[in-house]
Amino acid sequence: MRVAVTGTPGTGKTTAADLLADRLAREADLPALEVIHLNEVLEREGLYTEVDADRESKVADLEGLAEWLDGREDVVIESHLAHHFPADRIVVLRCAPEPLETRLRERGETDAKARENAESEALDVILAEAVEEHGLESVYEIDTTDRDPEAVADALEAVVTGDREPSAGEVDFVGYLT
Numbered sequence: 415m416r417v418a419v420t421g422t423p424g425t426g427k428t429t430a431a432d433l434l435a436d437r438l439a440r441e442a443d444l445p446a447l448e449v450i451h452l453n454e455v456l457e458r459e460g461l462y463t464e465v466d467a468d469r470e471s472k473v474a475d476l477e478g479l480a481e482w483l484d485g486r487e488d489v490v491i492e493s494h495l496a497h498h499f500p501a502d503r504i505v506v507l508r509c510a511p512e513p514l515e516t517r518l519r520e521r522g523e524t525d526a527k528a529r530e531n532a533e534s535e536a537l538d539v540i541l542a543e544a545v546e547e548h549g550l551e552s553v554y555e556i557d558t559t560d561r562d563p564e565a566v567a568d569a570l571e572a573v574v575t576g577d578r579e580p581s582a583g584e585v586d587f588v589g590y591l592t
């Protein structure tokens with residue numbers, strides 16, 4: 415089974431996926447899935463097409479990443495790009511725009527980048543992409559706004575074990591737009 419963990423930068427994908435990886439390694443009754451941090455693969459394998467100077471970020475080579483993922487089936491793929499690849503279950507981590515902006519600023523992002531990501535989150539951009547590419551029945555939303563990382567990992571674990579139902583569309587942050 416392939417599980418994609420996606421969401422706007424700052425929603426806590428890396429943090430939750432690391433906690434899940436610990437649990438998968440320790441608990442024998444959980445499925446044997448390997449957690450892949452796709453941004454690390456992108457860096458390590460050089461799977462980007464250009465470096466975007468203005469935004470100080472690399473443009474992902476989606477075809478190259480898809481080829482790298484080909485044949486890796488029992489995995490949890492963590493990245494804001496994870497929903498662009500074939501997967502059985504797609505988890506979209508969400509966070510209310512204001513606390514998301516604060517998280518990103520505290521992590522050292524520029525005000526402009528923090529604001530841009532908060533607006534993208536308010537507009538459900540990644541959720542919409544995930545639903546368009548995979549359909550409502552494969553998409554699970556987890557609202558991390560008032561959940562600590564262990565509680566987010568609990569919800570993620572419930573998706574992996576099949577104890578949580580698909581839930582796209584439950585989270586609504588449009589009211590945060592100013």
Ligand SMILES: Nc1ncnc2c1ncn2[C@@H]1O[C@H](COP(=O)(O)OP(=O)(O)OP(=O)(O)O)[C@@H](O)[C@H]1O
Pocket residue numbers: 421422423424425426427428429430493494517518520521558559561562563566
């Ligand atoms: N559930 C949570 N509640 C509050 N803060 C959190 C939570 N999860 C992560 N954080 C904090 O938010 C910041 C972003 O977390 P993290 O790097 O895991 O996000 P991400 O979605 O993987 O981001 P990116 O896509 O940029 O890699 C970190 O400073 C982290 O400590």
